[in-house]
Amino acid sequence: MALKDGSIVRPGRGVYAVPAAAEGRVVARRLTGTVSHRTAALHWGWKVKSTPDLPDVTIPANRKLRSSARGLATVHWRTLADGDVVDGWVTSRVRTVVDCSLDLPFDEALSIFDSALRGGLRRREVTEAVLSLGKLQRRRVLALARAASHRAANPFESVLRALAIEAAEALGARFEPQHRIRYDDFYARVDLGCHDLRLVLEAESFEFHGDRAALTRDCVRYTELGSRGWLVLRFTWEQVMFQQDWVRRKIAMAMHARRSPLADAPETRRVGRVTGRPGVVAVR
Numbered sequence: 001m002a003l004k005d006g007s008i009v010r011p012g013r014g015v016y017a018v019p020a021a022a023e024g025r026v027v028a029r030r031l032t033g034t035v036s037h038r039t040a041a042l043h044w045g046w047k048v049k050s051t052p053d054l055p056d057v058t059i060p061a062n063r064k065l066r067s068s069a070r071g072l073a074t075v076h077w078r079t080l081a082d083g084d085v086v087d088g089w090v091t092s093r094v095r096t097v098v099d100c101s102l103d104l105p106f107d108e109a110l111s112i113f114d115s116a117l118r119g120g121l122r123r124r125e126v127t128e129a130v131l132s133l134g135k136l137q138r139r140r141v142l143a144l145a146r147a148a149s150h151r152a153a154n155p156f157e158s159v160l161r162a163l164a165i166e167a168a169e170a171l172g173a174r175f176e177p178q179h180r181i182r183y184d185d186f187y188a189r190v191d192l193g194c195h196d197l198r199l200v201l202e203a204e205s206f207e208f209h210g211d212r213a214a215l216t217r218d219c220v221r222y223t224e225l226g227s228r229g230w231l232v233l234r235f236t237w238e239q240v241m242f243q244q245d246w247v248r249r250k251i252a253m254a255m256h257a258r259r260s261p262l263a264d265a266p267e268t269r270r271v272g273r274v275t276g277r278p279g280v281v282a283v284r
Helices: 019-031 037-043 093-103 106-118 123-129 135-147 155-168 212-227 237-242 244-259
Strands: 009-012 015-017 056-059 074-077 176-183 186-194 199-204 231-236 271-274 281-283
Touching: 019 037, 019 056, 037 056, 037 093, 037 106, 093 106, 093 123, 093 135, 106 135, 106 155, 123 135, 135 155, 155 186, 155 199, 155 237, 155 244, 186 212, 199 237, 199 244, 212 231, 231 237, 231 244, 237 244
Parallel strands: 056 074, 199 231
Antiparallel strands: 009 015, 176 186, 186 199, 271 281
């Protein structure tokens, strides 16, 4: 069905891809380059944060781009080894993950790395492939390798986890994807959970919360968690994708509050002693 309606194409025997990946192959041929990065990820069937407006194409580091070729692709300059290219036109699975880790923002790269692990790529394949890279490049790829997880359900959750990692950097907290919370009389699997802080982050999709039954389930779920001391922060897709600074701040504020429960809440004043008159409170 997907082949018939055009949502999936078959550029080669045994290979199925979205149209953007097939378009990238055509552009790469015009540029005498190699399909890479996000477009290669789509070719391998991995999920990306967003489909690029232009296909990603890598050309040799010493080649100049012809003026007539400008605007056809997002061009990356890197000399690829023979083993980095599959079928003569697309970067290998490992090379694709390495390139994305090196060149894309952290949240985009993490989304692709997560999806690659879900698709069967082994983390060790990537970590072994970067041993020959320079120190800074190797450090960046290995940081993503440590953060990546096959348990993330989709790019929405991966991007939220990337923001949580950035927000938690100073505190050293760690959020586990698809975290399981178990009690004798209650069980929940949450999108992201930090057991030490009893803090939950949920990536909320409207399609799963559109009727009364879903509302009831949510109320029971979050009341059960709250009554056991868990704080739940819920974020929409629009917030995670387009209001990232706000999301980071809210996560950081929540972590600070959980670390220092008696500290002053942000933007509030501490209430001082009660005066002798009923109903009057002195504020320090």
